[in-house]
Amino acid sequence: MGLLEGISTRRSIREFVDQPVEREQVLQIIKAGTWAPSGLNNQPWRFVIVQNADVKKELGKQTKYGFVIERAPVCIAVFVDRTVMYNDVKDHQAMGACIQNMLLATHALGLGAVWLGEILKNAEAVRTLLGLPNEMELMAVVALGHPKTQKPSSNRKAVSEVLLKEL
Numbered sequence: 001m002g003l004l005e006g007i008s009t010r011r012s013i014r015e016f017v018d019q020p021v022e023r024e025q026v027l028q029i030i031k032a033g034t035w036a037p038s039g040l041n042n043q044p045w046r047f048v049i050v051q052n053a054d055v056k057k058e059l060g061k062q063t064k065y066g067f068v069i070e071r072a073p074v075c076i077a078v079f080v081d082r083t084v085m086y087n088d089v090k091d092h093q094a095m096g097a098c099i100q101n102m103l104l105a106t107h108a109l110g111l112g113a114v115w116l117g118e119i120l121k122n123a124e125a126v127r128t129l130l131g132l133p134n135e136m137e138l139m140a141v142v143a144l145g146h147p148k149t150q151k152p153s154s155n156r157k158a159v160s161e162v163l164l165k166e167l
């Protein structure tokens with residue numbers, strides 16, 4: 001799959017078959033996240049892999065998308081390490097690039113994933129649940145696995161709608 005094709009064919013996957021994901025693939029997905037660009041190359045991302053059913057159940061209680069977390073064989077909680085940040089906006093932008101890389105890598109491996117952000121309303125509870133210090137700020141939970149359903153459809157505005165000007 002070419003990069004451009006992967007970008008446009010990636011979809012958010014919220015249903016998974018009951019099949020484990022190889023640990024090597026999970027590590028590949030995290031590695032892809034770490035190849036994102038970051039300001040000053042400060043690489044502020046940190047990850048927690050959650051596969052334990054009891055922990056996933058507790059994690060799922062922190063979002064209305066808990067059903068996705070509970071059904072996903074693997075969840076990766078993605079944090080920014082505030083101790084290495086140098087600029088709020090730029091570090092958060094880097095985290096978005098990291099998470100998008102993870103989604104694209106998941107797709108390239110033939111797996112499916114969804115970026116869960118609604119859970120951020122309970123970021124502190126998630127941090128405590130996972131036993132992490134204050135400096136770790138939750139950015140997203142990526143739920144992933146082997147896709148169950150046919151690829152959902154999605155749409156995007158035409159470039160002509162979002163292009164403000166050409167000078």
Ligand SMILES: Cc1cc2nc3c(=O)[nH]c(=O)nc-3n(C[C@H](O)[C@H](O)[C@H](O)COP(=O)(O)O)c2cc1C
Pocket residue numbers: 010011012013014065114115116117118119152153154155
């Ligand atoms: C910052 C952010 C937060 C998101 N939060 C959620 C979420 O909490 N639950 C969910 O099901 N999808 C979530 N999504 C996925 C979007 O709903 C999805 O990307 C969008 O509808 C476009 O669909 P597509 O990814 O299949 O192209 C989130 C995406 C982003 C970028």
